[in-house]
Amino acid sequence: MSATINQYAELFGNVKDEVTAMAKCACVSCNSCTCSCSCRAIPEMDIEWEII
Amino acid sequence: MKFSKYTHAFSLGSDIALYNSLRMKPVYLSKEKYKIIKNLLQSYPDNIHDELEKEIKELIKYKIIITDEEVDTKILNFVKSKIPEPAINICYFILSEQCNLACKYCFLGNNNKDKRTMFYKENMTKETASKGVDYFIRQLELQPFDDSRKPNVIFYGGEPLLNFEILDFVVCRFEELKISHPVLSNIEYSIVTNGLLLTEERLRRLQELKVAIAISVDGCDENANKMRVDTTGNTVFHNIIKKLDLAKSMNVPVSLSITLTEESIKNKNAMLNLIKKYDIKGLGFNIMMSDSNTKVSESYNIAASNFIIDMFKELRKLGIYEDRIMRKLKSFTSSQIYFSDCAATSGAQIVIAANGEIGICHGCLADRKYFEQHVTNNDFNPKENSTWKEWSRLSPIEKTECQNCEALGICGGGCPINAVNEKEGNNIHSIDTRFCIHAKSALEFFISDLYKIISGKEEKCQKIFL
Numbered sequence: 053m054s055a056t057i058n059q060y061a062e063l064f065g066n067v068k069d070e071v072t073a074m075a076k077c078a079c080v081s082c083n084s085c086t087c088s089c090s091c092r093a094i095p096e097m098d099i100e101w102e103i104i
Numbered sequence: 105m106k107f108s109k110y111t112h113a114f115s116l117g118s119d120i121a122l123y124n125s126l127r128m129k130p131v132y133l134s135k136e137k138y139k140i141i142k143n144l145l146q147s148y149p150d151n152i153h154d155e156l157e158k159e160i161k162e163l164i165k166y167k168i169i170i171t172d173e174e175v176d177t178k179i180l181n182f183v184k185s186k187i188p189e190p191a192i193n194i195c196y197f198i199l200s201e202q203c204n205l206a207c208k209y210c211f212l213g214n215n216n217k218d219k220r221t222m223f224y225k226e227n228m229t230k231e232t233a234s235k236g237v238d239y240f241i242r243q244l245e246l247q248p249f250d251d252s253r254k255p256n257v258i259f260y261g262g263e264p265l266l267n268f269e270i271l272d273f274v275v276c277r278f279e280e281l282k283i284s285h286p287v288l289s290n291i292e293y294s295i296v297t298n299g300l301l302l303t304e305e306r307l308r309r310l311q312e313l314k315v316a317i318a319i320s321v322d323g324c325d326e327n328a329n330k331m332r333v334d335t336t337g338n339t340v341f342h343n344i345i346k347k348l349d350l351a352k353s354m355n356v357p358v359s360l361s362i363t364l365t366e367e368s369i370k371n372k373n374a375m376l377n378l379i380k381k382y383d384i385k386g387l388g389f390n391i392m393m394s395d396s397n398t399k400v401s402e403s404y405n406i407a408a409s410n411f412i413i414d415m416f417k418e419l420r421k422l423g424i425y426e427d428r429i430m431r432k433l434k435s436f437t438s439s440q441i442y443f444s445d446c447a448a449t450s451g452a453q454i455v456i457a458a459n460g461e462i463g464i465c466h467g468c469l470a471d472r473k474y475f476e477q478h479v480t481n482n483d484f485n486p487k488e489n490s491t492w493k494e495w496s497r498l499s500p501i502e503k504t505e506c507q508n509c510e511a512l513g514i515c516g517g518g519c520p521i522n523a524v525n526e527k528e529g530n531n532i533h534s535i536d537t538r539f540c541i542h543a544k545s546a547l548e549f550f551i552s553d554l555y556k557i558i559s560g561k562e563e564k565c566q567k568i569f570l
Contacts, residue, residue: 060437065420
């Protein structure tokens with residue numbers, strides 16, 4: 053069995069979408085602070101998986 | 105039919121999770137059924153066993169079982185084809201390369217007397233900042249217009265508050281230019297600061313300018329923050345707390361950037377109390393990095409990774425956003441490959457140093473490695489630049505040594521600078537092994553947590569051989 057969308061959503065607990073006060077680069081010692089994937093649109097791949 | 109080479113197995117009590125690290129959809133089944141399927145695959149069947157038809161169809165759908173020798177190659181090529189080309193979306197303004205602190209773990213090198221002398225002594229001038237604004241806009245306009253894009257400006261240092269005037273100038277300038285440059289419509293600003301130079305006036309002004317504030321702190325008490333020192337070696341935690349108190353009294357929201365020291369990971373409750381006390385809605389935990397003199401231990405990396413997960417479990421109940429886990433969780437839940445954990449390693453960022461030199465990574469500010477551009481250079485195009493092109497292919501998806509990793513899809517790689525510092529002879533293409541521990545532990549947590557949601561059972565999750 054695999055999870056439903058709602059079950060995946062439960063992994064987030066009570067966290068809503070990105071908080072406005074959250075600085076994108078929330079670090080001083082870098083540690084890969086800026087998440088490029090959240091700043092750039094990565095193409096959706098779902099439909100194309102079906103073709104492979 | 106056979107298991108994909110990207111398939112991994114995780115034991116969960118009497119059940120098992122099978123997961124393709126690139127397709128990223130775990131399928132859970134009993135160990136009993138798994139054994140039957142495994143034996144079936146070893147007998148090279150021509151057709152599907154009737155009783156297990158439903159399970160096998162699902163395993164094929166999520167590329168856990170493949171029906172064709174070529175599928176694994178096709179999967180990898182497909183995923184690689186989605187790695188974005190370099191295109192600038194993030195701009196660091198290093199308002200000052202000087203810092204009023206000398207934190208002992210500073211990855212920029214402010215903890216090192218010799219490296220401190222390498223930083224540019226003057227603050228960024230208005231002239232340089234203005235050229236930097238134009239430069240960033242030019243980069244944004246190299247790309248096809250996309251009204252959903254969110255360009256990001258990050259004020260950084262050294263300590264950026266040493267040059268507040270220019271921060272104000274830069275934001276105002278971008279805001280003025282929004283009318284004539286639609287690419288700036290959704291621009292966002294943030295500052296990463298040690299907070300010590302915040303005043304009531306500056307907090308108010310940052311709020312007016314809509315600059316998101318991230319204050320760096322290492323934990324909840326002096327002991328946890330003993331590595332956060334000024335240039336004379338004195339700890340500054342008590343002063344940071346005063347600034348947090350000030351922000352709270354003014355209802356100015358701040359986020360926290362918390363570098364996990366050996367001390368700070370010893371007390372989860374105290375960390376939670378600090379977060380709750382200041383009504384923090386968002387934060388990011390950082391795992392310390394090695395530098396040329398100090399190598400971080402594996403035991404610390406494991407402890408820090410586990411700490412982040414344990415804290416996440418508590419923070420999500422409170423609705424508090426912890427970025428380190430959330431970026432991986434978003435990838436996992438959407439089954440969307442996380443190519444780069446850092447904008448530098450996707451060729452998406454520029455760093456404008458205080459003197460106008462431009463590089464790809466602020467970790468190289470001291471020695472100016474990879475700082476080959478300048479704000480006066482009008483013909484820079486990251487798609488054609490060898491440095492940006494090289495850095496944009498640092499995703500673990502591209503690395504042979506990462507192909508067997510279960511966390512391949514959610515990792516994003518770590519920090520190339522840490523990879524360089526981890527071992528003699530390493531380069532930016534080497535693996536940041538500190539990050540491997542974090543990515544794998546996060547994946548195990550997601551798989552076991554999802555299993556708990558589906559089945560109601562809490563089981564220890566352990567990777568096993570297929």
